[in-house]
Amino acid sequence: MKILKTLLMSLAASVFLFSVAFAGGGDAEKGKALFNDPKAFGGSTSCSSCHPDGKGLEKSGMEGKKDWKNPAGTFKSLEETINVCITMANKGKAIDTKSQEMKDVIAYIKSLGKEMKKAPGY
């Protein structure tokens, strides 16, 4: 019985640690859903209508990147660039740079680069 109790306790502890480690991070799956949803940011166009499956954004989430470009200009943060695409391209409303939605979209954009690394030839 004691072993079982210890096992259960350590299981509970790892579940707890896992959720702490991921709290505050973004969810790439949710980000992808937002990315494909025309109404996600109160607008009428989805991100994927211009960036199908995130194409062209594979490098946007890379560590050490310092500027991002879209047709409205050059920006110093990924969050700002996304908000400009939201307001100018999706015709939606800019979202809080610290919001969960922003984190999710960024997690999705970062996952695009990881997919690229996994593919042969890179």
Ligand code: HEC
């Ligand atoms: C009307 C078309 C359009 C829509 C809709 C759009 N974008 Fe863009 N976006 C562009 C264009 C054009 C660029 C310039 C770079 C390119 O050609 O991919 C760009 C650039 C970007 C960049 C910077 C690329 C880099 O690394 O310098 C990011 C990040 C981005 N878009 C994210 C988004 C997100 C997230 C959405 C949805 C909220 C979105 N875009 C919606 C057209 C669009």
